[in-house]
Amino acid sequence: MLFMHFMQLTCLERTDGPGGDDIFMIINDMTRHPAPGLTWSFSAGKTVTLEFFDTGMPPGTPQTRFTIELWEQDNVDSDDHLGTVSFTVDDFDWFDDFWNKIREAKFTGDGADYRLIYKFVDL
Ligand SMILES: [Ca+2]
Numbered sequence: 001m002l003f004m005h006f007m008q009l010t011c012l013e014r015t016d017g018p019g020g021d022d023i024f025m026i027i028n029d030m031t032r033h034p035a036p037g038l039t040w041s042f043s044a045g046k047t048v049t050l051e052f053f054d055t056g057m058p059p060g061t062p063q064t065r066f067t068i069e070l071w072e073q074d075n076v077d078s079d080d081h082l083g084t085v086s087f088t089v090d091d092f093d094w095f096d097d098f099w100n101k102i103r104e105a106k107f108t109g110d111g112a113d114y115r116l117i118y119k120f121v122d123l
């Protein structure tokens with residue numbers, strides 16, 4: 001079964017406005033990381049090690065679409081959407097070190113610049 005192994009998230013630029021960023025991810029409109037009610041605190045230059053797996057996909061379904069959303073939580077007004085990365089496994093080259101290649105997703109909404117490092121693993 002194909003899983004995404006989320007490895008680390010780095011903040012190069014935080015969002016516009018005062019204070020730190022309170023970041024969470026939503027995978028496939030469904031799973032929230034960290035758990036509901038929690039966030040990761042970020043300032044520019046900070047990296048958080050993630051080390052979790054998500055989004056199992058049975059073999060033979062390469063058309064399945066993955067989505068990764070990054071959000072910044074605000075308590076007064078609504079949360080800021082920093083971007084959505086969306087792909088199917090067929091968007092990647094199976095012959096280019098598919099299972100071991102370290103991949104990067106970029107989220108640049110609301111003046112921010114976040115880089116998510118992940119890879120595909122067979123579990
Ligand atoms: Ca905000």
Ligand SMILES: [Ca+2]
Pocket residue numbers: 019020021022072073074075
């Ligand atoms: Ca905030």
